[in-house]
Amino acid sequence: MRFGVNYTPSQGWFHHWLDFDLGAVEADLDSIAALGLDHVRVFPLWPVFQPNRTLIRERAVEQLVALVDAAGARGLDVNVDGLQGHLSSFDFLPSWTTTWHRRNLFTDPEVGEGQAAYLRTLAAALNDRPNFLGMTLGNEINQFSYAPHPDPDPATPDQVDSWLRRMLDACEEGAPDRMHLHAEYDAAWYQDGHPFTPAQAATLGAATAVHSWVFNGTAQRHGPTGTATEQHAVYMIELSKAWATDPARPVWLQEVGAPAPHIPAEDAAAFTEATVVAALDCPDLWGVTWWCSHDVDRALADFPALEYDLGLLTTTREPKPAAKALARFAAAWRDREHTPAPRTTAVVVDGPGAGCAPGGPVFEAWAALAADGVRPTTVLAERAEDHEHLAARGITETVHPSEVPHA
Incomplete structure (x- = not known):
């Protein structure tokens, strides 16, 4: 079982790539390693790198390699997100895809060629690093494809499927046999008509990634300590298995956090432990990667209020109660064999969309069963009725x- 964290630099947030300071990065990584975690997920900013x-900037790639090496020196493996893309409500797109050069991120041939070259380059630069886990194509890049994005890049599910396969192939060309995958926010599971689909998430790439955020209506409906809230991550993990064709496909809980005020600050540690x-x-959980490592400096403007305090550590690298809770699990489960029993009761799902979202019949039936002690x-x-x-x-x-009574 793997325990890690999404690395948010304590100084300058992801803008640190503009003034890369390896010493500051090393100090951040020291504070992460001190928690006993075993991996980080890191985020190059796409327009800075390409x-x-x-033009893929060699110096930026060298700085990424230096970060990965620094993590390795501290016993931390690294997953690298490529196409950033979208982070904490801000979009980072290169100028060659916007305004006068506005082109679709998922369907334009030249954009696809540039994206594939970029992902291939990053993967190849890290291919000989033993602590390099692999690439994630981008952070929740599906948010660019559909509403509520203010300027979406429309695509059909078939076009998205082709794009995902092409990008994953580029990662594989750069670094064969690594754990390359893609990751979407929950619209892929919960939004009617979304072009990124659960079937893609559960079949393409080396693992299924799920991002669990209870501010999506779950905590508002069920409260901060409700079973549906504390098991929202479990619901997403188990929902993904409906579409998986491999019964043993690994699932990575790649993002999960305790957002205030939906989870009050004084309850963050308890929520972390319960989650x-x-x-x-x-069964088949690869690991848990918390969002995020360090708080966002409040000197930085215009973030949504909940984004500032999601870190396990403060901007001065002091561990918060949630960090200590996660550290206890990392210590207890390190090198421990763990094979949960199968979940024998399955809620029937007609398809993706609003029925699976908080308030929908699938979600609420699953939550009611879980509250009754069932492991659905x-x-x-x-x-x-496929017995095999x-x-x-x-x-x-x-x-x-319809067979499950619930409030």
Whole structure:
């Protein structure tokens, strides 16, 4: 079981790439390693690294390699997100995709060529580093494809499928046999008509990534200590398995955090513990990567209020109660064999979209079962009578949402 954190630099946030200070990065990594964590996920800013479609800055790539090496010296493996893309409400797109050069991120051939070259270059630069886990294509890049983004890049599911395969192939060309994957925010699972689909998330790439945020209506509906809130990450992990064709496909809880005021600051440690305890009861969980390492300096303007205090550590690198809770799990589970029992009861899912979202029949049925002490998973309706599929997953009972009483 892997425990890690999404690395947010304590000085300058992700703008640190503009004034890269290896000493400051090393001090941040020291504070992360002191928690006993084993990996970080890091975020190059795409327009800083590739300011022109045919210019990938060698110095920026060298700085990324230096960061990965510094992490390795502290016993930390590294996953690298490529196309940033979107971070904490801010978009970072290179000028060759915007305004006078406005081109679709997912369908324009030249943009795709530039993106593939960039991902291939980063992967190749890190290929010989033993602590390099692999690439994530970008951070929740699906938010560019559909509403509520103010200026979306429309694409069909088939076009997105082709784009994902091309980008994953580029990563594989640069660094063969690493853990390359893609990661979306929950619109892929919860939003009707979204062009990034659960089937893509659960079949393309080396693992399924889920990003669990309870400010999506879950905490508002169920409260900060409700079962649905404390097990929202579990729900997303188990929902992903409905679309997986490999019953043993690994699932990475790649982002999860305790956003205030939905989770009051004084409850953050308890929420962290409840979330991790619940997630550890999911078969085929690869690991938990908390969002995020360090708070955002309040001298930086215009962030949504909840973004400033999501760190496990302060901007002066002091651990907060949630950090100590996660550190306890990292110490207790290091090198421990862990094989949870199969989840034998599955809620039947008709398809992606609002029915799976908080307030929808699938979500609320699953939450009601979990609150009653059942360990539910999910299964697609078209597989609900596929005895071979059910047996492979250890499912012995299927339940339709309408059969589950809930508030």
